[in-house]
Amino acid sequence: MSDRPVQPRPGRKRSEESRLAILTAAFELIAEVGYAGLTIEGIAARSGTGKQTIYRWWPSKADVLMDAMATKAELYVPIPDTGSYAADLRAFLEASFTLARRPAVADGLRALMAEAQIDAAFGERFRASFLRPRRDALGIVLERARSRGELPPGLSPGAIADIVFGTIWYRLLATRRLPDDRLVEELVTALTEPGLEEPS
Amino acid sequence: MSDRPVQPRPGRKRSEESRLAILTAAFELIAEVGYAGLTIEGIAARSGTGKQTIYRWWPSKADVLMDAMATKAELYVPIPDTGSYAADLRAFLEASFTLARRPAVADGLRALMAEAQIDAAFGERFRASFLRPRRDALGIVLERARSRGELPPGLSPGAIADIVFGTIWYRLLATRRLPDDRLVEELVTALTEPGLEEPS
DNA sequence: AAATGAAGACGAGACGTATCGATTCGAAAG
């Protein structure tokens, strides 16, 4: 017999109002004081809730921020399907760059990736619920291209994903120059079989 | 008349012994307790020095770690010059990967990049004294290739640098799969003019 | 009755500053 893990006995329902107030406060505070100045107590005060309400539902402030990013910013995952690998890749890059160019999103992503390095348990959650879905989305695009024989010889889907996401993250984390349209074209150039790009 | 700005009055000389003890302690502690568990007080205790001695010479524990990495690990910056762009690029990648594959180095780099996101002032120092020299080294390699007309059309040196370092850092930070020799070849494939690679 | 809510007290731990007496260097004085 497994003791009932979920479905706690009656009680009171989780307050959706408090949940949104906490996420909103976190999203606003990160822009005002930065991640270093973000504290659980600050989020509780700003949202008009108690610390325990936050600790009850989120394991750490990074998880609150990750939740806030997903809820307040619209971090959709694009899976373009135009019929051409080059066009799909370009569309994926443009959609990703458009997101990363929003300053609040860029700041939040930097903080999440940083915390993932320092807090190993959060790192697991970040990779599983944020990084992996995006990598899988590009994986679908690349698998379609591979089955059509459009991938450049000598380049595996895994390496292409490393290059695509690596370049985006490097611009965010290291150079702090947000990715631009020129970089889209250069990545497409590097990752596309020359001569087959754009039938036109 | 300029009042003597430099040349401080006599005083006592900085203790090289203490300096090394502090860097050694930091390098050992990061492997034992991780960056999250690394504290100034812990470094002081392990090194047999006082907190003030650390605060007098380093602005933050991240700076101590960056110094320790540079001193204890040998983070040389390769600038290969074989006469061929493809071979230079391959040599640069292999040298960089060899460094990044050392677990203590990989852990330290992850911590430094993370702290650079959270502490803006340290971020400046990290970019100026760690990232920029390595990017400049690759820049020299790429400039030689450009002057020989070996760079693929449509790929600027800046984009190539973004792709090279981006891919390395992404493997370190996001996938935590250390870069391997296969990735070297795939990067060379993506960043080399097909057909001109390796005159054989 | 039971789980939730806001509010806040609490101890632990790390930060960064300040201060102490002792030590060590360099320059000036003898």
Added chain:
DNA sequence: CTTTCGAATCGATACGTCTCGTCTTCATTT
């Protein structure tokens, strides 16, 4: 050359502050 003396360092530790995460209280909701 020797002595003296000021300055900056050293190890060590006290101090106040901050944040964390837990725990407690009491009211509210189902």
